[in-house]
Amino acid sequence: MQDSDTTETDGGVTVQDQPFGLPRWAVAVIPLVLLAIVLGYLFLGSPFAALATGGAALPDVTVSYTTLPDDQTVLVHVTNNGPGTVTVEQVLVDEAYWSFSMTGGDRTLGPLESSTVQIPYHWEPGWDLEVALVLSDGATIHHTIVAPATSPGVTGEVVGTLAVVGLFVGVIPVVLGMLWLPYLRSVSDRALHAVLVFAVGVLAFLGFDALVDVGEFMEAVPGAYEGPFLFALGVAGSVLVIQAVSAWQESRTEGETSRLRTAYLVAVSIGLHNLAEGLAIGTAFALGRVELGAFLVVGFLVHNVTEGPAIVGPLARGRRPGIEHFAALGLIGGAPVIAGAWIGSYAFSPTLGVFFLAIGVGAILQVVWEMADLVRGEDGLASIGTPVNAGAFLFGAVFMYVTGLFIAL
Amino acid sequence: MSPSLDYERAREYTDALEGRLVDALDGDQGVSRRAVLGSLGLAGGAALMGTGGADDGHAGAGGGESHGNFGARGEFDEGFDPHEFLRTFNTGFDGQDNLTQEVFEEDGERVRYFELTAVDTTIEVAPGVEFSAWAYQGQVPGPTLRVTEGDRIRVQFTNGSRHAHTIHPHLKNLDPRMDGIPQNGPGVLEQGESFTYEWKAQPAGVHFYHCHSLPLKAHIHRGLYGSIIVDPDPERVRERPEEYCDFHESQITPELTEELVARAKSRNHEYDENDEVQELVVVMNSFDTNFDGGNEVYAANTRAFAYGVGETDGKGNWAPGETKRPIQVDGQRPVRVYLVNATEFDLINSFHTHSQFFDYYDHGTTLLPTNQTVDTVMQCQAQRGIIELDYSDHEPGLYMFHAHQSEFAELGWMSFFEVV
Numbered sequence: 020m021q022d023s024d025t026t027e028t029d030g031g032v033t034v035q036d037q038p039f040g041l042p043r044w045a046v047a048v049i050p051l052v053l054l055a056i057v058l059g060y061l062f063l064g065s066p067f068a069a070l071a072t073g074g075a076a077l078p079d080v081t082v083s084y085t086t087l088p089d090d091q092t093v094l095v096h097v098t099n100n101g102p103g104t105v106t107v108e109q110v111l112v113d114e115a116y117w118s119f120s121m122t123g124g125d126r127t128l129g130p131l132e133s134s135t136v137q138i139p140y141h142w143e144p145g146w147d148l149e150v151a152l153v154l155s156d157g158a159t160i161h162h163t164i165v166a167p168a169t170s171p172g173v174t175g176e177v178v179g180t181l182a183v184v185g186l187f188v189g190v191i192p193v194v195l196g197m198l199w200l201p202y203l204r205s206v207s208d209r210a211l212h213a214v215l216v217f218a219v220g221v222l223a224f225l226g227f228d229a230l231v232d233v234g235e236f237m238e239a240v241p242g243a244y245e246g247p248f249l250f251a252l253g254v255a256g257s258v259l260v261i262q263a264v265s266a267w268q269e270s271r272t273e274g275e276t277s278r279l280r281t282a283y284l285v286a287v288s289i290g291l292h293n294l295a296e297g298l299a300i301g302t303a304f305a306l307g308r309v310e311l312g313a314f315l316v317v318g319f320l321v322h323n324v325t326e327g328p329a330i331v332g333p334l335a336r337g338r339r340p341g342i343e344h345f346a347a348l349g350l351i352g353g354a355p356v357i358a359g360a361w362i363g364s365y366a367f368s369p370t371l372g373v374f375f376l377a378i379g380v381g382a383i384l385q386v387v388w389e390m391a392d393l394v395r396g397e398d399g400l401a402s403i404g405t406p407v408n409a410g411a412f413l414f415g416a417v418f419m420y421v422t423g424l425f426i427a428l
Numbered sequence: 429m430s431p432s433l434d435y436e437r438a439r440e441y442t443d444a445l446e447g448r449l450v451d452a453l454d455g456d457q458g459v460s461r462r463a464v465l466g467s468l469g470l471a472g473g474a475a476l477m478g479t480g481g482a483d484d485g486h487a488g489a490g491g492g493e494s495h496g497n498f499g500a501r502g503e504f505d506e507g508f509d510p511h512e513f514l515r516t517f518n519t520g521f522d523g524q525d526n527l528t529q530e531v532f533e534e535d536g537e538r539v540r541y542f543e544l545t546a547v548d549t550t551i552e553v554a555p556g557v558e559f560s561a562w563a564y565q566g567q568v569p570g571p572t573l574r575v576t577e578g579d580r581i582r583v584q585f586t587n588g589s590r591h592a593h594t595i596h597p598h599l600k601n602l603d604p605r606m607d608g609i610p611q612n613g614p615g616v617l618e619q620g621e622s623f624t625y626e627w628k629a630q631p632a633g634v635h636f637y638h639c640h641s642l643p644l645k646a647h648i649h650r651g652l653y654g655s656i657i658v659d660p661d662p663e664r665v666r667e668r669p670e671e672y673c674d675f676h677e678s679q680i681t682p683e684l685t686e687e688l689v690a691r692a693k694s695r696n697h698e699y700d701e702n703d704e705v706q707e708l709v710v711v712m713n714s715f716d717t718n719f720d721g722g723n724e725v726y727a728a729n730t731r732a733f734a735y736g737v738g739e740t741d742g743k744g745n746w747a748p749g750e751t752k753r754p755i756q757v758d759g760q761r762p763v764r765v766y767l768v769n770a771t772e773f774d775l776i777n778s779f780h781t782h783s784q785f786f787d788y789y790d791h792g793t794t795l796l797p798t799n800q801t802v803d804t805v806m807q808c809q810a811q812r813g814i815i816e817l818d819y820s821d822h823e824p825g826l827y828m829f830h831a832h833q834s835e836f837a838e839l840g841w842m843s844f845f846e847v848v
């Protein structure tokens with residue numbers, strides 16, 4: 020159907036004549052100009068002044084993290100999230116006024132400005148320390164340092180140790196798990212599907228685990244960074260990016276490489292998850308919780324063995340790819356633990372933590388989608404919801420839960 | 429009393445010395461200007477104050493440099509001066525400049541007339557930390573009113589605050605209309621309203637006045653309180669000595685009567701005997717700056733650590749600050765502290781002296797001590813008393829006094845006498 024003032028171009032796109040005979044670009048620009056005028060009026064004219072209550076915005080300062088370089092110093096890393104400037108006038112340590120200094124020259128923080136409060140205080144290892152910043156209007160920002168212990172400094176030795184830890188937690192268990200591939204290639208389709216669904220169970224558990232971690236980090240994310248939205252953005256972003264890459268690859272490749280592609284996707288998503296694991300380990304070390312860090316190492320080691328079969332599961336059929344692919348898969352899946360541990364111990368921020376975890380969750384969602392396709396088969400006829408598959412999914416989740424107990428110990 | 433040392437001059441002299449040394453060292457890359465200033469500040473201060481390393485045990489406001497120091501950072505801005513407040517008594521004859529006051533005879537009675545106004549204001553309770561206060565005459569604590577037993581106290585009260593307020597006196601008051609509570613007399617006074625309270629000055633002692641509007645703890649905690657000191661009348665003491673001590677009428681000897689009269693003269697601002705005594709008003713108060721029902725600041729006379737030292741290395745080397753400095757007293761004359769507890773949200777407060785014991789007069793209504801030779805007293809909210817100290821046999825130097833709830837001390841209620 021055509022109106023009198025529309026014409027059809029040869030491209031099949033309906034082009035409408037512009038009103039008053041204006042050029043197209045002008046019609047595109049006019050709404051922007053009008054918007055600018057409206058905004059100008061809002062800023063300059065203050066038409067809503069009658070609604071102002073005269074109340075100032077509440078100060079909003081977040082303690083991102085604390086470091087304890089030695090037993091006579093406490094460093095509190097703070098960010099001002101509020102719309103106004105705040106001034107830290109006094110500092111209380113365990114309910115006593117205490118001397119302090121701040122990086123950046125003065126004690127005033129503009130919006131989104133960060134600083135480190137340095138307090139010379141002889142703290143006792145293991146005894147919780149309560150620090151409160153008293154702002155100029157008397158508002159207090161409290162932070163409890165649980166079981167304080169000295170944070171390690173940046174030394175080559177620590178960097179090396181964390182790399183070894185990452186190797187043990189990430190790369191070795193993943194590669195060990197991948198050694199199941201020859202066995203997987205010998206089992207029936209039914210059993211293989213069960214293994215793939217088992218891997219989905221594993222991933223589902225990891226995704227849920229990430230959600231819990233996000234919840235913990237979220238509290239420390241400065242309010243202005245909108246933790247929940249950052250998380251949603253990370254999840255949606257990684258799902259969409261991976262989906263786009265995957266679809267683009269699929270358009271260029273055939274069935275055999277499609278399986279390898281899925282394996283790589285699983286490796287990437289597990290790698291992102293392991294990055295978050297590395298963050299947890301690195302942060303534990305950074306906070307001086309070395310014992311907790313050691314438990315995390317043992318726990319994650321056992322835990323991560325299950326990630327190997329998840330990665331190689333898609334390769335159980337068809338031609339076996341070259342050894343270089345396995346090396347790459349192992350590194351992609353496992354090595355991010357090392358990177359995470361470094362980041363976690365030296366440059367940790369809850370904001371980064373939330374974002375990494377969100378990316379991991381998105382990757383997991385995408386992989387679960389791909390795995391479902393794989394189980395359905397080329398013709399899309401095989402059923403996912405068989406009793407065996409349901410059991411395998413549950414087993415995967417339970418297996419992760421049980422090995423997760425090693426971490427919690 | 430003229431202080432034996434002029435803090436202003438001492439500071440200028442130290443600054444000049446610092447400047448000279450820093451100039452002399454200019455260009456010497458091995459020494460940072462900051463390090464020079466820091467060590468010189470302490471050494472210069474110590475040299476000027478004449479307090480070398482002698483009183484190591486008294487300068488308790490710190491550990492070594494590496495452990496940091498407790499105490500509030502920085503100095504206070506101008507405004508309310510707790511040092512001035514300590515020794516300011518409004519008698520009607522004289523007092524602080526911003527308080528209208530006079531004394532006159534009326535129907536054979538002596539009237540002490542004051543005009544008090546309540547306002548909403550902002551006060552500084554720790555260096556840089558502001559508190560939205562409601563205050564009589566714009567200050568917390570409110571002006572100290574001082575009268576003689578038997579006088580008529582007439583207070584014309586005007587409410588300039590956005591909230592409704594009253595004045596409730598802790599006196600023996602025979603007229604319920606003058607009790608300053610919402611249920612009696614004029615009730616609460618709204619913004620712009622005025623009322624003239626009249627009270628008989630009785631009994632002798634150190635008393636308390638505060639707003640009695642609801643919610644009560646908000647109105648008190650925000651700063652609407654002050655002290656009324658009723659000096660004993662020596663003539664009345666001579667007539668009724670038994671009312672000023674724990675002895676029964678039959679036990680009163682002529683010697684005891686003379687003793688009580690002499691003590692009354694020492695307590696009464698209209699007698700020369702009173703001039704010998706160094707009298708101080710200390711109102712113990714506290715501020716909940718974040719309104720969570722607990723106090724972030726405890727103080728003697730509102731400003732945290734105002735009677736502490738400016739800086740110290742914890743080894744006896746200290747220097748006064750511009751606004752934070754000890755209370756200087758002459759060791760050869762007696763010290764009398766009128767102590768009032770206006771702390772809100774805590775059941776009790778206390779007063780503890782280092783290296784010294786004192787006599788204590790609960791509510792100040794007796795002329796013989798109710799507690800003798802103690803170094804700690806506690807007061808519940810609105811309780812008050814008189815402390816009499818003698819440092820005549822002490823060496824000059826710093827003597828700490830503070831609340832012996834150590835939490836309160838570390839949150840600001842920590843002070844020093846500097847005996848000279």
